[in-house]
Amino acid sequence: MNDPEQIIAKYIEAVGGKSKTDKIKNSTMVMEAEFQGMSIVIKAIADSENSRMVQETTVAGNLASKTIYKDGKGIVLAGGQQQELPSEMAEALKAQTYAFPESRYKEFGYTLALDGTETIQGEEAHKLSITTSAGNVTTEYYSVATGLKLMTKSDAAGEIRYSEYKDYDGMKFPSLITIKSPMLPVELQTKLVSLTFNQQLSEADFD
Numbered sequence: 007m008n009d010p011e012q013i014i015a016k017y018i019e020a021v022g023g024k025s026k027t028d029k030i031k032n033s034t035m036v037m038e039a040e041f042q043g044m045s046i047v048i049k050a051i052a053d054s055e056n057s058r059m060v061q062e063t064t065v066a067g068n069l070a071s072k073t074i075y076k077d078g079k080g081i082v083l084a085g086g087q088q089q090e091l092p093s094e095m096a097e098a099l100k101a102q103t104y105a106f107p108e109s110r111y112k113e114f115g116y117t118l119a120l121d122g123t124e125t126i127q128g129e130e131a132h133k134l135s136i137t138t139s140a141g142n143v144t145t146e147y148y149s150v151a152t153g154l155k156l157m158t159k160s161d162a163a164g165e166i167r168y169s170e171y172k173d174y175d176g177m178k179f180p181s182l183i184t185i186k187s188p189m190l191p192v193e194l195q196t197k198l199v200s201l202t203f204n205q206q207l208s209e210a211d212f213d
Contacts, residue, residue: 014108014133014152022177030177033057033105035209037183039196041065052212054104060212061102070193075099076212094140105177105203110154115139123176126156154178161168164188168174174201 032053039046050061058076062069071084076095080096082089084144091099101107101114111118121133124147131147146162158166164187168180179201185194 009121010134011112013120013134013148013153014111014118016157017148018106018109020153020178024109026177027109029041030105032205032207033201033203034199034207035204036064036199037196038199039194041192041194046070048195051207052103052105053212057100057103058212059099059102069125074102075213085170094138094142097140098138098142111136115153121145123150127167129156131156155180164190172198174198175203177201177203194207 015024018027018124021027030050032055035050035052037048038049039048046060049064050059053058056076058079059074061073063071068095069083071082074083075096078096080091080099083093089098089182101110104110107114116139117137119135119137121135123130124133124139124141125131125148126147126183129152130150132150134148135148136144136146142160142162144158144163147157147159148155154171155168158167167186168182169184170177170180170182172181179198181198183196183198186194187194
Protein backbone atom coordinates (compact mmCIF):
# COMPACT_ATOMS: atom_id res chain seq x y z
CA MET A 7 0.00 0.00 0.00
CA ASN A 8 1.89 3.07 -1.19
CA ASP A 9 -0.87 5.61 -1.76
CA PRO A 10 -1.65 8.00 1.16
CA GLU A 11 -5.32 8.08 0.17
CA GLN A 12 -5.54 4.28 0.41
CA ILE A 13 -4.17 4.46 3.97
CA ILE A 14 -6.78 7.07 4.91
CA ALA A 15 -9.51 4.96 3.25
CA LYS A 16 -8.38 1.88 5.22
CA TYR A 17 -8.52 3.90 8.44
CA ILE A 18 -12.05 5.17 7.70
CA GLU A 19 -13.09 1.57 6.95
CA ALA A 20 -11.49 0.39 10.23
CA VAL A 21 -13.36 2.93 12.38
CA GLY A 22 -16.75 2.08 10.89
CA GLY A 23 -16.82 2.90 7.18
CA LYS A 24 -17.37 5.97 5.01
CA SER A 25 -21.16 5.51 4.86
CA LYS A 26 -21.22 5.93 8.68
CA THR A 27 -18.68 8.76 8.98
CA ASP A 28 -20.52 10.72 6.27
CA LYS A 29 -23.71 10.59 8.37
CA ILE A 30 -22.04 12.17 11.42
CA LYS A 31 -23.23 15.77 11.69
CA ASN A 32 -21.75 16.41 15.13
CA SER A 33 -19.97 14.69 18.00
CA THR A 34 -19.64 15.38 21.72
CA MET A 35 -16.65 13.94 23.54
CA VAL A 36 -15.71 14.04 27.22
CA MET A 37 -12.23 13.03 28.39
CA GLU A 38 -10.71 12.87 31.86
CA ALA A 39 -7.13 13.00 33.08
CA GLU A 40 -5.26 13.52 36.32
CA PHE A 41 -2.37 15.95 36.67
CA GLN A 42 -0.43 16.46 39.91
CA GLY A 43 -3.42 15.14 41.86
CA MET A 44 -5.89 17.43 40.10
CA SER A 45 -8.75 16.25 37.93
CA ILE A 46 -8.78 17.56 34.35
CA VAL A 47 -11.91 17.30 32.21
CA ILE A 48 -11.83 18.08 28.49
CA LYS A 49 -15.12 18.45 26.63
CA ALA A 50 -15.04 18.83 22.85
CA ILE A 51 -17.95 19.37 20.48
CA ALA A 52 -17.40 19.06 16.73
CA ASP A 53 -20.30 20.35 14.63
CA SER A 54 -19.41 19.90 10.96
CA GLU A 55 -22.98 20.61 9.87
CA ASN A 56 -22.54 24.24 11.00
CA SER A 57 -18.74 24.40 10.61
CA ARG A 58 -18.02 25.08 14.29
CA MET A 59 -16.28 23.48 17.26
CA VAL A 60 -15.64 24.15 20.93
CA GLN A 61 -13.16 22.61 23.35
CA GLU A 62 -13.36 23.35 27.05
CA THR A 63 -10.76 22.33 29.64
CA THR A 64 -11.56 22.44 33.35
CA VAL A 65 -8.97 21.83 36.06
CA ALA A 66 -10.22 20.89 39.54
CA GLY A 67 -13.67 22.12 38.50
CA ASN A 68 -12.52 25.54 37.26
CA LEU A 69 -12.52 26.58 33.61
CA ALA A 70 -8.86 26.74 32.50
CA SER A 71 -9.30 27.36 28.78
CA LYS A 72 -11.87 27.35 26.03
CA THR A 73 -11.28 27.30 22.27
CA ILE A 74 -14.13 28.19 19.92
CA TYR A 75 -14.22 28.06 16.13
CA LYS A 76 -17.29 29.46 14.39
CA ASP A 77 -18.08 31.83 11.54
CA GLY A 78 -14.57 31.15 10.20
CA LYS A 79 -12.91 32.65 13.30
CA GLY A 80 -10.99 31.08 16.18
CA ILE A 81 -11.16 32.43 19.74
CA VAL A 82 -9.26 31.28 22.83
CA LEU A 83 -10.42 32.16 26.35
CA ALA A 84 -7.85 31.61 29.10
CA GLY A 85 -7.02 33.32 32.37
CA GLY A 86 -9.95 35.69 31.97
CA GLN A 87 -8.56 36.93 28.65
CA GLN A 88 -10.13 36.51 25.22
CA GLN A 89 -7.90 36.33 22.17
CA GLU A 90 -8.76 35.97 18.50
CA LEU A 91 -6.45 33.55 16.71
CA PRO A 92 -4.52 34.50 13.55
CA SER A 93 -6.25 33.23 10.40
CA GLU A 94 -3.81 30.32 9.78
CA MET A 95 -4.35 29.03 13.34
CA ALA A 96 -8.11 29.44 12.98
CA GLU A 97 -7.90 27.53 9.67
CA ALA A 98 -6.21 24.62 11.50
CA LEU A 99 -9.24 24.40 13.82
CA LYS A 100 -11.55 23.85 10.85
CA ALA A 101 -10.54 20.17 10.72
CA GLN A 102 -11.72 19.83 14.33
CA THR A 103 -15.29 20.61 13.27
CA TYR A 104 -15.35 16.99 12.02
CA ALA A 105 -15.37 13.89 14.24
CA PHE A 106 -13.33 12.08 11.55
CA PRO A 107 -11.62 14.79 9.45
CA GLU A 108 -9.13 12.42 7.80
CA SER A 109 -11.26 11.66 4.72
CA ARG A 110 -11.50 15.42 4.06
CA TYR A 111 -7.81 16.28 4.12
CA LYS A 112 -7.77 16.86 0.35
CA GLU A 113 -10.89 19.04 0.64
CA PHE A 114 -9.01 21.17 3.21
CA GLY A 115 -6.20 21.66 0.68
CA TYR A 116 -3.74 19.48 2.61
CA THR A 117 -0.86 17.73 0.82
CA LEU A 118 -0.33 14.06 1.80
CA ALA A 119 2.94 12.15 1.40
CA LEU A 120 3.88 8.62 2.45
CA ASP A 121 7.20 8.45 4.26
CA GLY A 122 7.82 4.71 4.71
CA THR A 123 7.01 2.71 7.84
CA GLU A 124 8.03 2.87 11.50
CA THR A 125 7.38 0.75 14.57
CA ILE A 126 4.94 2.49 16.93
CA GLN A 127 3.86 0.85 20.21
CA GLY A 128 5.20 -2.47 18.88
CA GLU A 129 3.21 -2.24 15.63
CA GLU A 130 4.42 -1.57 12.11
CA ALA A 131 2.86 1.70 10.98
CA HIS A 132 2.63 3.70 7.77
CA LYS A 133 4.13 7.16 8.28
CA LEU A 134 2.05 9.87 6.63
CA SER A 135 3.20 13.51 6.34
CA ILE A 136 0.36 16.02 6.12
CA THR A 137 1.11 19.61 5.10
CA THR A 138 -1.55 22.31 5.47
CA SER A 139 -1.92 25.19 3.02
CA ALA A 140 -0.16 27.38 5.63
CA GLY A 141 2.84 25.00 5.50
CA ASN A 142 2.36 23.35 8.91
CA VAL A 143 3.41 19.71 8.93
CA THR A 144 1.84 16.91 11.00
CA THR A 145 2.99 13.30 10.87
CA GLU A 146 0.37 10.59 11.38
CA TYR A 147 1.06 6.89 11.93
CA TYR A 148 -1.45 4.23 10.84
CA SER A 149 -1.21 0.53 11.74
CA VAL A 150 -0.30 -1.62 8.72
CA ALA A 151 -2.28 -4.54 10.22
CA THR A 152 -5.50 -2.86 11.42
CA GLY A 153 -5.51 0.48 9.58
CA LEU A 154 -6.17 2.34 12.86
CA LYS A 155 -4.35 5.57 13.73
CA LEU A 156 -1.67 4.98 16.38
CA MET A 157 0.01 8.35 16.74
CA THR A 158 0.13 11.99 15.61
CA LYS A 159 3.23 14.18 15.86
CA SER A 160 3.64 17.92 15.27
CA ASP A 161 5.75 20.81 16.54
CA ALA A 162 2.67 22.59 17.87
CA ALA A 163 0.90 19.74 19.68
CA GLY A 164 3.82 17.40 20.42
CA GLU A 165 3.15 13.65 20.35
CA ILE A 166 -0.33 12.17 20.74
CA ARG A 167 -0.70 8.38 21.00
CA TYR A 168 -4.01 6.59 20.44
CA SER A 169 -4.71 3.18 22.00
CA GLU A 170 -7.38 0.84 23.38
CA TYR A 171 -9.87 1.41 20.57
CA LYS A 172 -13.46 0.69 21.65
CA ASP A 173 -16.90 0.85 20.11
CA TYR A 174 -18.93 4.06 20.61
CA ASP A 175 -22.30 4.31 18.83
CA GLY A 176 -21.05 1.83 16.22
CA MET A 177 -17.78 3.74 15.60
CA LYS A 178 -14.31 2.73 16.80
CA PHE A 179 -12.44 5.40 18.76
CA PRO A 180 -9.39 5.30 21.07
CA SER A 181 -10.44 5.14 24.73
CA LEU A 182 -6.92 6.12 25.83
CA ILE A 183 -5.11 9.15 24.41
CA THR A 184 -1.61 9.92 25.71
CA ILE A 185 -0.29 13.45 25.17
CA LYS A 186 3.42 14.27 25.33
CA SER A 187 3.70 18.00 24.71
CA PRO A 188 6.41 20.66 25.11
CA MET A 189 3.73 22.56 27.06
CA LEU A 190 3.43 19.78 29.68
CA PRO A 191 6.08 18.74 32.23
CA VAL A 192 4.85 15.12 32.16
CA GLU A 193 2.89 12.84 29.83
CA LEU A 194 -0.84 13.25 30.19
CA GLN A 195 -3.02 10.15 29.92
CA THR A 196 -6.58 11.06 29.00
CA LYS A 197 -9.38 8.52 29.18
CA LEU A 198 -12.43 8.83 27.00
CA VAL A 199 -15.48 8.96 29.28
CA SER A 200 -18.15 9.37 26.61
CA LEU A 201 -18.55 9.93 22.88
CA THR A 202 -21.92 10.56 21.25
CA PHE A 203 -22.93 11.53 17.74
CA ASN A 204 -25.72 13.59 16.16
CA GLN A 205 -26.98 15.16 19.38
CA GLN A 206 -29.26 18.19 19.57
CA LEU A 207 -26.87 21.13 20.00
CA SER A 208 -27.71 24.68 21.05
CA GLU A 209 -26.15 28.07 20.24
CA ALA A 210 -25.21 28.35 23.93
CA ASP A 211 -22.76 25.43 23.51
CA PHE A 212 -20.61 27.68 21.31
CA ASP A 213 -20.60 30.88 23.38
